[in-house]
Amino acid sequence: MQQEQKQPVLISGSTSGIGLAIAHRMAGAGHPVMLHGLMEPAQGAQLQRQFREKYAVECGFSAANIASEEGCAQLVAETREAIGQPSILVNNAGVQFTSQAQDFPTEQWHRIIAINLSAAFFLSRELLPGMRENQWGRIINIASVHGLVASEQKAAYCAAKHGLVGLTKVLALENADFGITANAICPGWVETPLIQPQIEAIAERESLDLEAARIRLIGAKQPLTRATAPEAIGELALYLCGDFANTITGASLPVDGGWSAQ
Numbered sequence: 001m002q003q004e005q006k007q008p009v010l011i012s013g014s015t016s017g018i019g020l021a022i023a024h025r026m027a028g029a030g031h032p033v034m035l036h037g038l039m040e041p042a043q044g045a046q047l048q049r050q051f052r053e054k055y056a057v058e059c060g061f062s063a064a065n066i067a068s069e070e071g072c073a074q075l076v077a078e079t080r081e082a083i084g085q086p087s088i089l090v091n092n093a094g095v096q097f098t099s100q101a102q103d104f105p106t107e108q109w110h111r112i113i114a115i116n117l118s119a120a121f122f123l124s125r126e127l128l129p130g131m132r133e134n135q136w137g138r139i140i141n142i143a144s145v146h147g148l149v150a151s152e153q154k155a156a157y158c159a160a161k162h163g164l165v166g167l168t169k170v171l172a173l174e175n176a177d178f179g180i181t182a183n184a185i186c187p188g189w190v191e192t193p194l195i196q197p198q199i200e201a202i203a204e205r206e207s208l209d210l211e212a213a214r215i216r217l218i219g220a221k222q223p224l225t226r227a228t229a230p231e232a233i234g235e236l237a238l239y240l241c242g243d244f245a246n247t248i249t250g251a252s253l254p255v256d257g258g259w260s261a262q
């Protein structure tokens, strides 16, 4: 199947951050996109309108809660209704909770595994038959550097992201004969609103200016002390959908300023 046909894309968790940047890049390249995330319907409709006007592509929106198998099925049904059968699935939705393992609350463990790992499995399982029928498909899992290495306080997140890297490899092996690739992108620090309060806290605690505090925060993990732009993840996701990427499969691609090279 030729990529010029601009296959429909479902991006979970695309109402903010990295997922939204991926949605912009995909729509900018002419792909019909399904936006998704925990957003009020009126706001979702407004985002949808913005995409349609800016990119002149088909665009749907779903607020399905994908913490359950039923929620994932609902998202797929709403996607088919809005933009047709997606041949590109970006499993991006994710949540975080930090605590020492010995104190980790059960409900937070289940929530993180459900959204960061199980949803990627359920959505992939729903969409793989259609991809096989088309003899073309792309599954892109937004994992994390925490799918490759660990940090303290992140038992559930690291378990989920390492699991997502493993799932990616299995999907790549099982679907290699069907024109389907499956890859994981593993970002380190990404320039999202979450970073700023952490920088400000370090600046205050250590009497540093904001730039020095930023370097302190990022440099604690990354040799290259610059956070990745969300748009860079969008660009890589788009590249993985292109013809030149058709032999990249089962890979876990760090975009982490050297974090995982240590």
Ligand SMILES: NC(=O)c1ccc[n+]([C@@H]2O[C@H](COP(=O)([O-])OP(=O)(O)OC[C@H]3O[C@@H](n4cnc5c(N)ncnc54)[C@H](O)[C@@H]3O)[C@@H](O)[C@H]2O)c1
Binding pocket: 012, 013, 014, 015, 016, 017, 018, 019, 036, 037, 038, 039, 063, 064, 065, 066, 067, 092, 093, 094, 095, 115, 116, 142, 143, 144, 145, 186, 187, 188, 189, 190, 191, 192, 194
């Ligand atoms: N921000 C970073 O520095 C960073 C680094 C590495 C990996 N990641 C990963 O990238 C992905 C996106 O992160 P982000 O920082 O852009 O997050 P974000 O908080 O900006 O966006 C998360 C998205 O997921 C959606 N979501 C959360 N729970 C949901 C649920 N139960 N049902 C439906 N949608 C739900 C939200 O509505 C939102 O659209 C995550 O998987 C995260 O683990 C982020």
